[in-house]
Amino acid sequence: MxxxxxxxxxxxxxxxxxxxxxxxxxxxxxxxxxxxxxxxxxxxxxxxxxxxxxxxxxxxxxxxxxxxxxxxxxxxxxxxxxxxxxxxxxxxxxxxxxxxxxxxxxxxxxxxxxxxxxxxxxxxxxxxxxxxxxxxxxxxxxxxxxPSSFPFIKLDKERVITSTEALKLKEIPKHLVVIGGGVIGLELGQVYKRLGSDVTVIEYMDRIVPGMDKAVSKELQKVLKKQKMKFLTSHKVTNVETIGNEVVINYEDKKGQPQEIKTDYCLVSVGRxxxxxxxxxxxxxxxxxxxxxxxxxxxxxxxxxxxxxxxxxxxxxxxxxxxxxxxxxxxxxxxxxxxxxNYNLIPGVVYTWPEVAAVGKTEEQLKEEGIAYKAGSFPMRALGRSRASMDLDGFVKVLADKNTDEILGVHMVGARAADMIAEAVVAMEYRASAEDISRMSHAHPTFTEAIKEAALAATDNRALHM
Structure with a gap:
């Protein structure tokens, strides 16, 4: 042995x-x-x-x-x-x-x-x-x-699938219904939307990626809707049944009224x-x-x-x-x-396009915990780099302690947000203030200039390019 x-x-x-x-x-x-x-x-x-x-x-x-x-x-x-x-x-x-x-x-x-x-x-x-x-x-x-599921859903892994099967489909769905508006569902939903599928996301909560900052959820949903993805938030799925090559999904709408939607593929993405x-x-x-x-x-x-x-x-x-x-x-x-x-400083990322990334506290958490804070935001469309690449959607938001100016959270939607969030993690690991970031030189033109501008906005509302 x-x-x-x-x-x-x-x-x-x-x-x-x-x-x-x-x-x-x-x-x-x-x-x-x-x-x-x-x-x-x-x-x-x-x-x-x-x-x-x-x-x-x-x-x-x-x-x-x-x-x-x-x-x-x-x-x-x-x-x-x-x-x-x-x-x-x-x-x-x-x-x-x-x-x-x-x-x-x-x-x-x-x-x-x-x-x-x-x-x-x-x-x-x-x-x-x-x-x-x-x-x-x-x-x-x-x-x-x-992958998790619900007791009333039978995962046949052919028409009613998890993320595992969604990675190896033999055909592009005509209509893909995604149950769950979290990270995995949105990412794979966007893949098939780009390839030609109609995509409908059904989410039980009142917004997608509900664990993230509310402003981020709102912005991402707005952008994905512009890309023709459909969203049914505050909707509760009650039954999923496969009949031949068709999946019938029953759900309750915001008013609790029973509704039905039919599709050729259903991706169940309700967590793990x-x-x-x-x-x-x-x-x-x-x-x-x-x-x-x-x-x-x-x-x-x-x-x-x-x-x-x-x-x-x-x-x-x-x-x-x-x-x-x-x-x-x-x-x-x-x-x-x-x-x-420091678990507070482990970033979260959604790899849709635009990408979403966040670290630290959300604005909702700070309010719930009674922490006095200030916020500064800067739109990506105000950047020269964004105009050059045609990536205009999104923003960066910096949350800082109202009294000490220490950065408490950074939330962003935009091109290369997944890479940019590391700057915020480094800053927060060393307990930097919003002013610290605002006084650092950021190469021009880059997407990371939005972080500096948001930090400036959080520091006496003095963003330079807005």
Whole structure:
């Protein structure tokens, strides 16, 4: 039987990063993955493939709608080859997953393929093509999450689908109904809208991406409506039924009146649930809460002292980069170091176009917590860079403490917002004030000038270009 200092169950961003950091710190490390490829949901059926399709569909959309304005004239009809687009996505996924395999080899991490299940707190049985047992002084649970659904929805994975199936459709839906106005639904909805589908989003809450700043939700919905996506907010889905090649969706409108919509494809995107199936947590005595999440303390340690858990399987935002931070945190904790994570400073991103990004408190949270604040906003259309690239939608909003001027939150909708948000994270990590950002030189012309201008607007309302 092989013995390890650390065994990691799950090879997504949290798991493989935890394994690498443990190995870097001199621990003999094993990683266990039930699928034949490493990388977990993010690399195989999540972040990476969805961004590949978003980029491909964006290029197609630009060619159809915007190239002529740039003086690019294409002769003949512009054709879209879905099969080739999916194949490119698959190639990107393979290259990325192969990269993780390389990193495991480079760091001398033993990889086991199969379902890892606790025999007890220090022994793990791995069931794959054969059955193996290993011993681990410490174990990190990093098994991630799976798409959620409702009890009355039967996911046939052909017409009523999750994000996994939406990444590999054989045809472009004539009409795609998306149940859930969160990040995943909006991103995949925009992909198929660009490719020619009619897209309708049904959201139970009164706005899309309801966890984000209200101004951001409002702006994103306005922009996506301009792109001809349809939204039914404050609507409650009551039944979904597949009849032949048609999906019938029943819902209640804002007034509680029953309504019906028919479509050829329905994407169920109502969140994700922690995935602990087959782990044998009961054999090790590990506790989970009523929502199925593994319970941990501030050190991400479970009630069993040598077992830790990270990523989507524990509380907090289900984000790949949050899982990575937690993976490093646990590895360094095991090595006797004293790492830290400021969960308030983990950014959230929606990769639609325009992109949405945010970090820190929303305006609604500040009001609820009774924190005196000031706000400054700046529209992207006022930037020279935005006019040059024809990316005019969106804004940047900076929220700062009314008394100290410390930045409390930054929220943005616009081109390259996913990349720009890092500036706000750095500033807030070092507890910068709005005036600090307003006095930093930003290259011209760039999209990041909007951050400086919003900071100026929050500092005595003195934006220069508005």
């Amino acid at each position: 092989s013995t390890y200092d650390v065994a990691v169950i799950g090879s997504g961003p949290g798991g493989y990063v935890a394994a690498i950091r443990c190995a870097q710190l001199g621990m003999k490390t094993a990683i266990i993955e039930k699928y034949n490829t490493l990388g977990g949901t993010c690399l195989n059926v999540g972040c990476i493939p969805s961004k590949a399709l978003l980029d491909s569909s964006h290029h197609y959309d630009d060619a159809v709608k915007h190239f002529e304005a740039h003086g690019i004239e294409l002769s003949g009809d512009i054709k879209m080859n879905l099969e080739k687009m999916i194949a490119r996505k698959d190639a990107v996924v393979k290259q990325t997953c192969d990269g993780i395999t390389f990193l495991m080899d480079k760091n001398k991490i033993d990889v086991y393929t199969g379902v890892g299940s606790f025999k007890d707190a220090t022994h793990i049985t791995i069931t794959g093509e054969s059955t193996t047992e290993i011993e681990a002084k410490n174990t990190i649970i990093a098994t991630g999450s799976k 649930r922690p995935y602990t199936d087959g782990l044998g947590l009961e054999n090790a005595g590990v506790k989970v809460n009523e929502r199925g999440m593994v319970e941990t303390n501030d050190h991400l340690q479970t009630n069993v002292s040598n077992i830790y858990a990270i990523g989507d399987v524990v509380k907090g935002a289900m984000l790949a980069h949050k899982a990575e931070e937690e993976g490093v945190f646990v590895a360094e904790t095991l090595a006797g170091q004293k790492p830290h994570i």
